[in-house]
Amino acid sequence: MILFEAKEVTKRFATQTALDRVSVSVPEQSIYGLLGPNGAGKTTLIRIINQITAPDSGAIFLNGRPINPDDVNSIGYLPEERGLYRKMKVGEQALYLAQLKGLSHAEAMRRLKYWFKKLAIIDWWDKKVEELSKGMQQKVQFVTTVLHEPKLLIFDEPFTGFDPINVKQIKDEILFLRERGATIIFSTHNMSSVEELCDNITLINKAQTILEGSVEKIRHDWAGNEFEVVFGGEVNPSSNGNFTLLSSVFDEGKSRVVIKASEPVDNNAILRAMTAAGQVLSFNPALPSMNEIFIRVVETKNKEAVKN
DSSP states (O other): OEEEEEEEEEEEETTEEEEEEEEEEEETTOEEEEEOSTTSSHHHHHHHHTTSSOOSEEEEEETTEEOOGGGGGGEEEEOSSOOSOTTSBHHHHHHHHHHHTTOOHHHHHHHHHHHHHHTTOGGGTTSBGGGSOHHHHHHHHHHHHHTTOOSEEEEESTTTTOOHHHHHHHHHHHHHHHHTTOEEEEEOSOHHHHHHHOSEEEEEETTEEEEEEEHHHHHHHTOTTEEEEEEESOOOOOOBTTEEEEEEEEETTEEEEEEEEOSSOOHHHHHHHHHHHSEEEEEEEOOOOHHHHHHHHHHHHHHHHHHO
16 A cells, blocks of 8 residues: 555746656655755755655645645654754653644653653653754754654654664664554665665655666666676686686685676576586576666666766
8 A cells, every 4th residue: 555655746846846747656664865966955855754844746645635734744754964952952842843734742752752762762851952962953953853753754764863873773763663553764875774674765866856766676777787706615717608707705604606698698507607607596687776776777877867
């Protein structure tokens, strides 16, 4: 079931087109990556979802019906920018924001204590926001975003200011929220996080959608003719007419080899050559990272735009 959908959304500001007929379909209880270079149009789409601004054309749907102002209470939005009042105390502010989302004082206190203890920030309750580091402020904002248990969560660069330990903690919490039924739109430049968290992605460049689909399928589609072969023992196969050796690393009793097959690809011939070279433990497509795909797709589209 599709929880959120944007259909042919276009938004212009004076002479600049921020979104040009962009469509996105986000399945229920999934983590959906909204990717793109700076200025691609991601933030504009997020602002439209949150009804901060409206599209010039196209439509936004939530739960299969056109989105309306009351749906704001069903959405949790963690912006990249800090949005806390610096002079207020952390607990006082979190309680205020929770009540704005419709929670009673008692329910807000119960949920806040749960999350503050879970993220080990209960000692910050009486501190002023200006006393906190950027990462600490981001943790507080994360709590206030998820506290009212919205069906749709939108995280815009949620790991900004975090060290690796806190990044892992917030990643775990995002996965926990999905398990509990939340649907998540995740905007980031961190492609390793995309591979870890996202089920599907849309890549926007210069206001247009240039790539979309499941992360797994996209990586396989962009695999090309490269393969990763793992051998038992130290093996360094020589290139031949069927393949070219790209790299070979020996570690902990195994050789991890990457080869590029010749066109047309004859997998059987390559596998025979590999088994002749040594004991083959695994033979799989060498999948490119989402970071590599991101760069290749954007650069290709930008070159095409220059030619036209």
